[in-house]
Amino acid sequence: ELASRMRVKASEVIAKLMGLGVMATINQAVDVDTAMLIATDFGYEVEQGITEEIGIQLLEESQEGGVAEPRSPVVTVMGHVDHGKTSILDAIRKTDVAEGEAGGITQHIGAYHVRSSAGDVTFVDTPGHAAFTEMRSRGAQVTDLVILVVAADDGVMDQTREAISHSQAANVPILVAVNKIDKANADVDRVKRELSDYDLIPEDWGGQTMYCETSAKKGIGIDELMEAIQLMAEMLELKADRKRNAKGRVIEAQLDKGRGPVATVLIQEGTLKVGDYVVVGMHSGKVRAMLDDRGRNMKTAGPSIPVEVQGLSGVPQAGDEFVVVTDEKMAKNVSQARAMKAREAELGASSKISLDKLFEKM
Ligand code: GTP
Ligand code: MG
Numbered sequence: 001e002l003a004s005r006m007r008v009k010a011s012e013v014i015a016k017l018m019g020l021g022v023m024a025t026i027n028q029a030v031d032v033d034t035a036m037l038i039a040t041d042f043g044y045e046v047e048q049g050i051t052e053e054i055g056i057q058l059l060e061e062s063q064e065g066g067v068a069e070p071r072s073p074v075v076t077v078m079g080h081v082d083h084g085k086t087s088i089l090d091a092i093r094k095t096d097v098a099e100g101e102a103g104g105i106t107q108h109i110g111a112y113h114v115r116s117s118a119g120d121v122t123f124v125d126t127p128g129h130a131a132f133t134e135m136r137s138r139g140a141q142v143t144d145l146v147i148l149v150v151a152a153d154d155g156v157m158d159q160t161r162e163a164i165s166h167s168q169a170a171n172v173p174i175l176v177a178v179n180k181i182d183k184a185n186a187d188v189d190r191v192k193r194e195l196s197d198y199d200l201i202p203e204d205w206g207g208q209t210m211y212c213e214t215s216a217k218k219g220i221g222i223d224e225l226m227e228a229i230q231l232m233a234e235m236l237e238l239k240a241d242r243k244r245n246a247k248g249r250v251i252e253a254q255l256d257k258g259r260g261p262v263a264t265v266l267i268q269e270g271t272l273k274v275g276d277y278v279v280v281g282m283h284s285g286k287v288r289a290m291l292d293d294r295g296r297n298m299k300t301a302g303p304s305i306p307v308e309v310q311g312l313s314g315v316p317q318a319g320d321e322f323v324v325v326t327d328e329k330m331a332k333n334v335s336q337a338r339a340m341k342a343r344e345a346e347l348g349a350s351s352k353i354s355l356d357k358l359f360e361k362m
Helices: 010-019 032-041 050-063 085-093 130-141 158-169 188-196 222-236 328-361
Strands: 074-079 110-114 121-125 145-151 174-179 211-213 247-256 260-269 277-280 283-291 306-312 321-325
Touching (some): 010 032, 050 321, 074 130, 074 158, 085 110, 085 121, 085 145, 085 222, 110 306, 130 158, 145 158, 145 222, 158 174, 174 222, 211 222, 277 306, 321 328
Parallel strands (some): 145 174, 174 211
Antiparallel strands (some): 110 121, 247 260, 277 283, 277 321, 283 306
16 A cells, blocks of 8 residues: 555565565555655655654664674773772783873773683773763763772772762672772772672672772782673673674764764674764764774774774764664764754753743743
């Protein structure tokens, strides 16, 4: 019926449906959303943009139920400012990021994929400074587990507590690294006592939380920390389908003078390839190039891998979802529709504010 109303062959409609992953027979009912999407494809005017959103949904659904294969864990490092998060990652990666940071303070999220004999791990570093609550909250949302770094000479502080609440809110298991144990005034037991108030009771005290004692500076306890991560990750039985179209989340993004908009994306499902069309928040694009965390070119990136993507139409927001779509048209339409919706919402919000203001004055 849909075909005859559009004056096209039923087989053409069926072919289009199959292209969207919907297996249909000639007399099968399709829902309104699908019908609208198909009609758009045949050049009929229906509410633009919304239909493409549905297209993405259908595309996603068509890919569900693929083969789930093991993937490496994503581990976010959190804790109070200066407690040694970046230093621990430096010790694991045998690099020196902390040294090069302005004022010794991390001001962005870094994502690193580390290969080790104990297994591969993707680490997400977060800032501990009070100003970066947003980033910590986001870090807790993309991760499989959290390493809570607490300096043994300083104990539980404001952002330690904040990190615990982000992790617990996101339902992410916590592994504690009591760091700076090389310091003269280090007091590991005090840290354990303080954290026990937050439901992080150490295993050796009859609780469920794993603690590692580390000195990033002296390289103590780092191997044990890696082993603890692997142990916890194994229990989570992490899996992803690497054959489907890629889907992920933006960790951070900025405008680069030479390369244009660049976004660090953590792939969560599927495999991202150079040349893929993507929608990310209110922007779209075609992946022009991908770099790994050491600046090396990559052609593909699978689940749990962080990549820096070039080729986007604009700078997305950290936390935005990143989805591969079938073609350029779909990518553009969805991003435009989203941008329009956002503008409308903004206009709506500002007129509401002015109304409120009006009443205030009366
Ligand atoms: P933010 O990202 O700003 O929150 O800080 P951070 O937690 O990443 O701390 P960072 O790794 O930058 O380390 C802060 C300071 O503590 C640096 O001067 C490090 O050299 C020092 N530090 C880190 N780990 C240790 C350690 O195990 N022992 C000692 N003595 N100093 C350490
Ligand atoms: Mg840091």
